[in-house]
Amino acid sequence: MKILMAASEAVPFAKTGGLADAVSALSLALVKLGHEVKIVLPRYYSIDRGNLRQLEGPLGVPMGGGEEWCAVYTTVLPGSPKKNPVAVYFVDHENFFGRDGIYGVPWEPDYLDNPRRFGFLSRAAFQLCRKLDWYPDILHAHDWPAALVPVLLKFAERSGEFSQTASVLTIHNLGYQGIYGKENYGCLNLWWDTFYKAGFEDGNMMNFLKAGIYSADKLNTVSPNYARETLTQAHGFRLDGVLRCRSADYCGILNGIDGRVWNPKTDTLIPQPYSAKDMTGKAKAKEALQRAFNLPGNPGVPVVGMVTRLTEQKGVGELFGPAYGSAWSICRDMNLQFVLLGSGEPWCEQEIRSLSSRLSNFKARIGYSEELSHLIEAGSDFFLMPSRYEPCGLNQMYSLTYGTLPIVRNTGGLADTVENYNQDTGSGTGFIFDDLTPQAIYNTLGWAVWAYYNRREHIEAMRIRGMEQNFSWEKSAREYADLYASALDLIRRP
Numbered sequence: 001m002k003i004l005m006a007a008s009e010a011v012p013f014a015k016t017g018g019l020a021d022a023v024s025a026l027s028l029a030l031v032k033l034g035h036e037v038k039i040v041l042p043r044y045y046s047i048d049r050g051n052l053r054q055l056e057g058p059l060g061v062p063m064g065g066g067e068e069w070c071a072v073y074t075t076v077l078p079g080s081p082k083k084n085p086v087a088v089y090f091v092d093h094e095n096f097f098g099r100d101g102i103y104g105v106p107w108e109p110d111y112l113d114n115p116r117r118f119g120f121l122s123r124a125a126f127q128l129c130r131k132l133d134w135y136p137d138i139l140h141a142h143d144w145p146a147a148l149v150p151v152l153l154k155f156a157e158r159s160g161e162f163s164q165t166a167s168v169l170t171i172h173n174l175g176y177q178g179i180y181g182k183e184n185y186g187c188l189n190l191w192w193d194t195f196y197k198a199g200f201e202d203g204n205m206m207n208f209l210k211a212g213i214y215s216a217d218k219l220n221t222v223s224p225n226y227a228r229e230t231l232t233q234a235h236g237f238r239l240d241g242v243l244r245c246r247s248a249d250y251c252g253i254l255n256g257i258d259g260r261v262w263n264p265k266t267d268t269l270i271p272q273p274y275s276a277k278d279m280t281g282k283a284k285a286k287e288a289l290q291r292a293f294n295l296p297g298n299p300g301v302p303v304v305g306m307v308t309r310l311t312e313q314k315g316v317g318e319l320f321g322p323a324y325g326s327a328w329s330i331c332r333d334m335n336l337q338f339v340l341l342g343s344g345e346p347w348c349e350q351e352i353r354s355l356s357s358r359l360s361n362f363k364a365r366i367g368y369s370e371e372l373s374h375l376i377e378a379g380s381d382f383f384l385m386p387s388r389y390e391p392c393g394l395n396q397m398y399s400l401t402y403g404t405l406p407i408v409r410n411t412g413g414l415a416d417t418v419e420n421y422n423q424d425t426g427s428g429t430g431f432i433f434d435d436l437t438p439q440a441i442y443n444t445l446g447w448a449v450w451a452y453y454n455r456r457e458h459i460e461a462m463r464i465r466g467m468e469q470n471f472s473w474e475k476s477a478r479e480y481a482d483l484y485a486s487a488l489d490l491i492r493r494p
């Protein structure tokens with residue numbers, strides 16, 4: 001099959017979260033299965049044109065009754081097989097993408113012209129195919145910034161060369177929908193009746209993701225449990241009704257993890273590689289982690305790690321909320337060490353700084369560091385993810401792979417990937433709690449620490465069990481290939 005991925009992020013070019021990992025890793029896994037994959041991305045300011053090759057001639061993209069022109073650059077996605085590489089195309093439009101930030105900057109987190117910027121990206125995807133004279137079987141759009149792709153296919157483009165093309169929309173996070181004022185609709189070059197037919201309407205606003213959900217031939221999200229949850233009012237972010245309408249074409253496919261980057265046997269960012277057969281390297285990583293965070297080098301004390309965006313979604317209110325979060329009492333009452341790497345909401349960063357100045361066993365690094373995130377995954381005994389919701393979550397899968405026991409809330413992909421500890425039988429791969437309350441986090445951490453000191457054989461067996469799990473992208477890519485086949489079936493059926 002020929003597949004074009006349209007996305008706003010893909011590693012190693014642009015990343016704010018798990019979406020970027022998923023787009024690249026899925027593309028690589030698909031070409032290894034024999035499919036032909038191309039990716040279209042914006043050429044953000046941070047992507048150096050010096051490393052890219054420019055295609056000849058400009059690309060004209062119909063916008064707002066006229067045309068916007070851009071240059072197109074290309075390169076091969078790192079990690080691609082030589083015989084069937086993933087080609088990445090960058091649309092280079094100075095006005096839209098020649099600035100800092102992917103969606104915005106700290107003082108303007110959501111650029112006012114984002115509907116134009118990402119509307120342009122979606123329209124450019126079609127023009128790029130024309131320029132390359134390459135027409136995909138599947139247009140695979142990711143999240144709201146590319147959600148216009150299925151809309152355009154259904155309402156404007158499904159004729160001629162695209163008549164046999166089907167669309168798939170993957171929702172990586174339903175919390176981000178791309179909701180903007182209706183006045184932006186004009187720039188998309190669509191008829192006004194399409195505004196209603198495609199389901200853009202959202203109160204007095206226009207909603208990109210909602211229109212994408214209405215229009216895509218097939219839809220999925222990134223774990224089976226999150227797919228079920230999003231059909232409910234509690235997790236549907238007001239789109240549960242629309243999703244229920246599309247439930248026959250909607251499923252959950254668990255993300256994989258990139259085994260070239262996240263594998264304790266080959267990881268070059270930890271002091272010594274290790275495996276389930278020889279865990280010496282894990283003890284070394286714990287030592288290095290304690291050193292890196294200026295903690296006493298005590299191998300007998302459990303280390304709890306966290307690597308996270310500091311946003312409400314990640315449960316940071318219940319953990320660090322001033323006066324009510326449980327991090328303070330956890331560190332005060334329990335014999336453990338707590339290390340955190342993250343950045344995000346200023347109040348939370350501030351609270352974390354204040355906690356680390358008052359607690360000797362709580363250490364934090366505010367910022368982003370690939371290297372430290374590997375050390376935390378490898379060197380910790382437990383990894384905490386008290387998420388409010390979690391479409392898939394990557395860190396708990398990294399943790400399991402590194403023999404670090406996840407402590408997670410029973411939600412989304414966390415529930416799909418972690419099996420709760422049973423202290424009678426010793427079964428399980430981590431610790432799960434239901435309620436997102438400071439008390440539930442406190443109790444579950446207390447339970448894990450108790451098991452660490454009193455049921456050590458269970459802890460060691462759980463580590464090994466976690467390390468034996470298979471979170472490969474190959475498995476997920478096969479499921480995506482089946483989804484593509486069913487989308488094609490829908491539109492090519494006589």
Ligand code: ADP
Nearest residue numbers: 017018308309341342367368369373393394395
């Ligand atoms: P989300 O995409 O919602 O942030 P995921 O768990 O799906 O959550 O993916 C987050 C990814 O970003 C993981 O690879 C995680 O290690 C990484 N990450 C998040 N914050 C940091 C940070 N401060 N430093 C390094 N890596 C980070």
